[in-house]
Amino acid sequence: MSGQNGRSVSTRRYPCENCPLRPLPVFREFTAKELAYVTHFKKGELAVERGATVLVEGSHSAHLYTVLSGWAFRYKLLSDGRRQILNYTMPGDLIGLQGSVMGEMQHSVEALSPMLLCVFERGELHDLYRNYPELAYDITWLASREERMLDENLLSVGRRSALERCAYLIAFICARADGVGLIARKPVAIPITQQHVADTLGLSLVHTNKTIRKLAARGLVRWRDGGCEVLDVDGLKELAHWEGLGEERRPLV
Amino acid sequence: MSGQNGRSVSTRRYPCENCPLRPLPVFREFTAKELAYVTHFKKGELAVERGATVLVEGSHSAHLYTVLSGWAFRYKLLSDGRRQILNYTMPGDLIGLQGSVMGEMQHSVEALSPMLLCVFERGELHDLYRNYPELAYDITWLASREERMLDENLLSVGRRSALERCAYLIAFICARADGVGLIARKPVAIPITQQHVADTLGLSLVHTNKTIRKLAARGLVRWRDGGCEVLDVDGLKELAHWEGLGEERRPLV
DNA sequence: CGTACTCTTGAACCGTCTCAAGCTATGTGG
DNA sequence: CCACATAGCTTGAGACGGTTCAAGAGTACG
Structure with a gap:
């Protein structure tokens, strides 16, 4: 139906x-x-x-x-x-x-x-x-x-710079998507628009775009086909001062 | 001991x-x-x-x-x-x-x-x-x-202006403190410094101070004795476009 | 009496926003 | 097949909100 x-x-x-x-x-x-x-x-x-x-x-x-x-x-x-x-x-x-x-x-x-x-x-x-x-x-x-995760996102929006925030967000999504079958092939592709990134990080669309271009210029990401391709997760984590979400195995209901 | x-x-x-x-x-x-x-x-x-x-x-x-x-x-x-x-x-x-x-x-x-x-x-x-x-x-x-509550805080830090954020935070704390015996006497007194407000809202201390002064100039709050006195909760809620946390009775463990 | 903490204010700077325009795809209906 | 519309990305310029630096005043405390 x-x-x-x-x-x-x-x-x-x-x-x-x-x-x-x-x-x-x-x-x-x-x-x-x-x-x-x-x-x-x-x-x-x-x-x-x-x-x-x-x-x-x-x-x-x-x-x-x-x-x-x-x-x-x-x-x-x-x-x-x-x-x-x-x-x-x-x-x-x-x-x-x-x-x-x-x-x-x-x-x-x-x-x-x-x-x-x-x-x-x-x-x-x-x-x-x-x-x-x-x-x-x-x-x-x-x-x-x-x-x-919300605690971490709040820390990000409240206290990280625009560049750090973008790096954090992309690394964060990557870390989560890894292991649940969403990113089978490399490079990792995330199906979000820059407007999503802006609305997640509390930034304007224009500034988000300029910030993402900086990440791209550093060879960390690439924006293609209306989505984000991640080229260097570790580079992003380092830039964001983010340790990763140190998770062990989790339950599934 | x-x-x-x-x-x-x-x-x-x-x-x-x-x-x-x-x-x-x-x-x-x-x-x-x-x-x-x-x-x-x-x-x-x-x-x-x-x-x-x-x-x-x-x-x-x-x-x-x-x-x-x-x-x-x-x-x-x-x-x-x-x-x-x-x-x-x-x-x-x-x-x-x-x-x-x-x-x-x-x-x-x-x-x-x-x-x-x-x-x-x-x-x-x-x-x-x-x-x-x-x-x-x-x-x-x-x-x-x-x-x-974290969702609400994230919305605030991400999308509200400094003035709205301050108004929201104070109204939010008030709403929560009300009913659990923390604000017996009026006017309501909240034991936080402006540094706490700044660190909650993702603002600098200086700008937080200037923003709070604006709230004070409108007669919504007063800062005294290293804490916040709330004069007009409804005014704060309105300024923040905040509906309140619509709670019924909750469990206690 | 000095030290520390908090609040306050001014001034200069810069990060981010808004406005505006143009570009590239993709899709739709004629 | 073209004409047009829409969605997403890109860029520049100017304005504004918020930051940083700096200094001072009031109060609490040992």
Whole structure:
């Protein structure tokens, strides 16, 4: 069934036992019992097109998602239209937990590429907490991870120069995309426009462009085909005074 | 027993049944069973002085805290000393969850006033998740709330002007402090210096000062005794285009 | 009584913004 | 196939918001 606004729900289930993400080394092992429950918890799959809005600020979504494939970003708007991108989401990330736990969504989510999402039902979250404490703990783990990334982004926007910020952002996205199958081929290609970069870093589009040109002049990145090609991640990290996000293996729900 | 670095552990327990926070209308009701478990979960109390560092970036703390009284702030440092304040913590807030769940602390916490903290043991968190799903859910709730505040702060630092940012920050702190006994008397007094404001908003101290003077000239705030007195919260909210943090009652762990 | 911390103000500088224009793709309808 | 529109990137010039440097005043504290 095809959707009217870039969404379509597929009834064909990608069974969790054949989850394409779970075998990846960045994710933790899972007991068979947990796997069985997640399979039961998962209600279906949702395919969204590039540019589609997955969740809207102000709504009360009945669903909670895990990204199976594709890129998206979370953002908030000020009443006069100024936009702030808060973070990016990639395979293995939860979408909509805030709304599920607290009720109303206070940010929106938009797809940067075609995406496939696992759909869970908000109402069953209590059930999960009651019966699968390990999974509940994993969800808290993922929430803490998101918080940690936000801390880092805030540090960046608040205290780094434009050049450092750009370098940081690109290195950050790279570090996250690495390991979840988004950057199979080198050089790494990130599907964002310079407007996204500007709205993430609190800069104007014009200045972002000039800053990116400086990074390009140093041979760190290249902008092509409406996206970013990363040539030297380590150079970017060094320029940004960023240590990387020192992550071990993480849970996947 | 008095500490060497602004900490002292009191063996006298403030029993959870007589918790001074729980009766406040901003917090949710609690079952007797949950209360009993929290009492068991709580290992003692920690008193810290103003200016003391509660948690340090890079450490692996064995503890997790709930603020019983007093103010603090979370922050991160860049290698060259630039500081970004991430958020403020007040009574009822959890401190150190990130570190407890993921291992290493990636931010520090410093007290803005004398504080009293309930001490929990990190190792028992799994136990809590296993036996008290409602409490586990509450912890996730609190983590989501923190995330929501960070989203809002990021929007502010990224997209609001200096004047709007200052207005937002003061209104935000006010809104949070209201209801947890921190601002008993009017006018509201917030124990932060202009340096804290600057480091929260990503501004220089000098410009922060000039901006605050503008707010003062409009009769919105007054700076006195090394702290901020709020004269017109609604005026600040309007200036910042901020709707308030629309919170219902929240859990307390 | 000196030292430290906080707030305050002025002046010069520069990082970033806004405005404006042009360029290159890509896609669409005639 | 061309005409036109749209989205994204690029560049220059001038204006402005915010930074840095510098100095001084008030208060708290040992």
